[in-house]
Amino acid sequence: MSELRFEDVTVRYGTGRRAVRAVDGISLTVPAGQVVGLVGESGSGKSTLARAAVGLAPVSAGRVLLDGEDVGRRRVGRPGRAVQMVFQDPYASLDPRMRVGDSVAEAVPRAAAADAAGRRAEVARLFRLVGLDTGHIHCRPAELSGGQRQRVALARALAGRPAVVVADEITSALDVSVQGTVLNLVRDLQRQMRLGMLFISHNLAVVRYVSDIIAVMYLGRIVECGPARDVLADPRHPYTRELLAAAPHRDGYTRDTPEPVDTTVTDVEPPDPHHLPAGCRFHPRCPVGPLVLPGRTDCLTLDPAADAPERVHRSACHFAGELPAPTGAPG
Incomplete structure (x- = not known):
């Protein structure tokens, strides 16, 4: 088992005044054998962080480490790839001209299968592992359903x-009836193989089902992070509370919002990433921020990220300790 760690990672696109920090100084740890759920709305930088972990997005500053070694350098001279990614759209990530068995075989390290017969046996084992009939090995992606293609993508990663x-976002492109099956498969494989996993989604209901730790991302930064049960029972950042209120309510996660919500604030679109607001990045949309409670002027000028490690759940909110406890709690 291995630990994946992001140390003050920044990913920047563009140059000059039009440059955008899609990921801005993120520090996050995926402990060995645990699932970290990374949740946030579209444009928050989740997928960019994922791509940085596997070398598909350039890291402008900071490091991505696996057991203390740089992920990029660790791959040299070692079988396989230390960090593998499963993409949102399995049809786009599979070569439509190749049989899916061949796509999976390409990813098998030579150390695991030295000859063609060994490679075929390994592919068959992986197909059975993800719940696919070995007869699907000779199919092309267009001949499979979305759920089957995503299982192939999982097999190729493994x-x-x-x-x-x-x-x-491995379930977002799937039918609702298939999502639960794939989530169960992912959770079972992770526990069986004791893998570390960074599980990314915009859906907090999905993230809480599989995660040991939950990290909430907004405009390129982690605004709250902690054990899943603690974050769900007592979220300390207003943005986390908004995500939780928007998630389907079930199994005791339903909660009443103790403070009045000003929908004229919460319905505001996210800021332009080229022109981020000063102070707290969430304050133009915050239901308990300075646009609702004028006395909270710190939010307009002071960046709460600086003191986040000292707060509960590393919350990037000046008033995290003053938020009333929610009335609902996880069951």
Whole structure:
């Protein structure tokens, strides 16, 4: 088992005044054998962080480490890839001209299968592992359903013998009836193989089902992070509370909002990432911020990220300790 760690990672696109920090100084740890759920709305930078973990997005500053070694350098001279990614759209990530068995076989390290017969046996094993009939090995992606293609994508990721898997919105392109089956498969495989996993989604209901730790991302930064049960029972950042209120209510997660919500604030679109607001980045949309409670002027000028490590759940909110406890609690 291995630990994946992001140390003050920044990913910047563009130059000059039009440059955008899609990921802005993120520090996050995926402990060995645990699932970290990364949740946030579209444009928050989740997928960019995922791509940085596997070398598909340039890291402008900071480091991505696996057991203390740089992920990029660790791959050199070692079988497989230490960190593997499962993409959101399995049809786009599979070559439509190749049989899916061949796509999976490409990812099998030579150390795991030295000859063609060994490679075929390994592919068959991986297909059975993800719940696919071995007869599907000779199919092309267009001949499979969305759920089957996503299972192939999982098999291909596992073929590389990874220490950590990054799963980026892997259920969002699937029918609702298939999502639960794939989530159960992911959770079972993670526990069976004791993998570390960074599980990314915009849906907090999905994230809380599989995660040991939940990290909430907003405009390129982690605004809250902690054990899943603690974050769900007592979220300390207003943005986390908004995400939780928007998630389907079930199994005791339903909660009443103790403070009045000004929908004229919460319905505001996210700021332009080229022109981020001063102070707290969430304050133009915050239901308990300075646009609702004028006395909270610190939110307009002071960045709460600086003191976040000292607050409960590393919350990037000046008033995290003053938020009333929610009335609902996880069951």
